[in-house]
Amino acid sequence: MAVITNDEINAIRNKANIVDIIGSYLPLTQRGKNYVCVCPFHDDHSPSMSVSEEKQIYKCFACGNTGNVFTFVENYEGVNFIDAVAIVAEKAGIDIDKRKLKTNRVLINKDELEMMDIAEKYFQNNLKTEFGTTAMDYLNGRGINEDIIKEFGIGLSLDNGDSLYNLLLKKKYDSKKILEVGLVNDSNGKYYDMFTRRITFPLWDKDGNIVGFSARIYRGEVDTSKYINSRETKLFKKGETLYNYHHAREFVKNEKSVIVVEGFMDAIRLSVEGVRNVVALQGTALTKEQIVLLKKLHVKVILCLDNDNAGEAATLSNGDMLIKEGLEVYVIRLSGEKDPDEYILVHGINAFKENLKNPFTFFDFKMYYLKKNKDLSKSNDLALYINQVLEEVANTGDEILIEVTLNNISKEYNLAMDVLRGKLRGLQKDNKKEVKVVEKKIKEKKDAYLLSADKIIYFMLNGGAYINEYQKKLGFFEDALHREIANEIIYYYQRNNAINPADFISYVSDKETIKDEVMNIVSNGIDDDVSIEIMDGYIARVDELMVKNEIKRLKIELKNETDASKKIEILERITELKKSD
Ligand SMILES: [Zn+2]
Known part of the structure; x- marks a missing residue:
């Protein structure tokens, strides 16, 4: 598989002036x-975003959002890095071979991802055969039509235990690889399909690659779990993705918002009804990973979880x-039915949209929650x-909210302001x-050493002369992060014979x-003059x-050392x- 090289990415970035590209949006x-x-990435009322043509x-x-032309398009268009490269190339009038545009993850896992695609197509095809009639009836009965089946890749796994295998x-x-991606199970050395007699739903990573499946029963079976999911594999890590993220x-x-639900059937139901975010x-x-994904969207989050405790x-x-x-x-808290899927099936999408129009603020929800299970007629x-x-209200630091809340409590419970x-x-x-x-801790962390180390890294990104200076006069950093970045810079420079902050970001x-650290360093250096x-x-x-730290x-080592000759060695050091200090 051909890959777009770093040189090609740099050539695109070089030809696409960041001022023109951002200027085409704003x-x-x-x-x-x-x-x-x-700034389009936070609720900005004055021009807070600065674009450096020189850098x-x-x-x-x-809000701290920062990066090069690709980062901007990634964030603005809500696409991944590789798609951002394609968009920038098109805007700059550069022809690129679209087949070359694959993320590293895809390249590394080429066989594994191909197998998942084959499994999806195989399952989908089963639905169309004579074996799929009952499953189709089940899906149609739940308002899931052909278009949705296609869009969400819904399929069917068959009764015979090793047809996919x-x-x-x-x-x-390779049979080992098939086992490794979780499409088959190993029973005393004999492999059989992981999913049988179930309706299958592909699970995607954030870029839309199929990494696993969830499968549910559909013939009213008892004595078996309603859903089974792919086990954890090198592709599928539970809690690392959000279902439907790449569509949404x-x-x-x-x-300007993203709705978060619990189950994938809720997400499919809402999408069916035209609510696609x-x-x-x-x-x-x-999970931590899911929060990172939500933060990347730069919109408000509407939590609409199940109607239970x-x-x-x-x-x-x-x-x-x-x-x-x-x-x-x-x-949003829906009442009556157990989840958004059921709610919409019973009450219709318009009832849901009414809720969507007037969601609680999180603060109001919290107030409601605090009241619950308390008998407020009891003084305790x-x-x-x-x-x-x-x-809670003190934590918000919101003066108006504080005033309103105090007034309400004072009136409601007859308490003096x-x-x-x-x-x-x-x-x-x-x-x-x-x-x-907390502030003091942050300051201590970002002490003189780290600030200076950041600056040295920033200078190194500005050309070979600065990299030489680092190698000649310093050669290493005592902390692992700066050391790793410095090594990457040297490696990059050796291969490309040129370097600048914008290309290094790519x-x-x-x-x-x-x-993240590189982004930080570059963004803090945006207005710095550089000289040796x-x-x-x-x-x-x-x-x-x-030297001081060493x-x-x-000295601590000396204290703990019992061997006399080693003590002398340390002292000499x-x-x-x-002397050099
Ligand atoms: Zn901003």
Whole structure:
């Protein structure tokens, strides 16, 4: 399989001026040597985004969104890196071979992903045979028509235990690999299909590659689980994806929101009815990876989980996590039926849309939740309730919300405003203390060493002269992250004989461990002047701090060392370091 090379990606980036590309989406105004615009990635009221033509990088000074021309298109269009490359190429009038555009993940897992595609087609075809009649009746009975079956890749696994396995063998796939992707099970060395007599639903990763299946019974069977899912494989990791994410991405932008439901049937039902900005958790609790995916959408999140206690509790904990990550969160609680799928089947899509028009704010949902299961005519419960409300409202730091809430409580429970205000002030003081501690920690972390190390990395991205200077005068960093980035820069430069921040961003786009830090470093350097003299200043600082740390480390080692000759060795090393200091 041909791949688009780094050189080709760089050539595209080189030909596509970031000012023209961003300017094709948003009006830009020139200010000094940079351009500014209203940031499309947060609720911006003044032009917070700066675009550097010289460096071919953009940065929002309010929300921190940053990157090169591909990053912008990725975020703005809601597509992955490779699709962003294709869009930029087209806008810049560059012809590229579309077949070359595959992500690294696809290239590495070529056979595995092909097998999943074959399985999907095989299952889909089964539905159309004489064996598929009952399953088709079942699907049609639930309002799932041909178009939806096609769009969501719904299919059927057959009764005979190894038909898919044999098909894959015939196509020359290795039996071990078939087992590894979870399409078959191993029973004492004999392989048989993982899914039998079930309606199958493909599960995709964030880019739309099939990585697993979920399969449900349809003939009213008892004594068996309603759904079975692919086991964890190198392709499928539970909780790493959101069902329907790759479909929903293109719709969330228009709707300015994403609806989060529990089950994939809920997501399919809503899509069937034309509400397409929907993703499913495939469970109740949001995972770290899923939060990252939701953050990438840059829209408000509407939680619409099941109508049971678990769904309600998950709404609370998921909402709390999302708020902490700075997302805007709303809540819909449907009543009567157990989940959105059933609700829409019984009450129709318009009833759902009414709910969608007026979702609770997460704060209001929380207030409702705090009241639940408390008997507010009892003074104990009432006091607990009011204290909890005050704590929550103090956490928001929203002056107007605080005022409205205090007024409401005061009226509803006949409490003096002074008392409430006094209590609130106490809570706010505690919060401020906490914030200060956190801020101090952040500052300590970003100490002089890290700040200077960031700058050195930034200079290295500006050309071979700076890379040489680093190799000549410093050579390494004491922390693993900067060391890894520096090594990647050197490697990149050796291969390409040229380097600049914008191209290096493309290069690290699939290197998860260092990508964020590189973005940060580049965005903090957007207005920096670069010269060897300034760089030498940072190198001297880092060198001095690393020597100090090394001496500290050796002194501890010395204390713990019992062997006399080794003690002398350590002492000599310390004296040597002190001389150079
Ligand atoms: Zn912004």
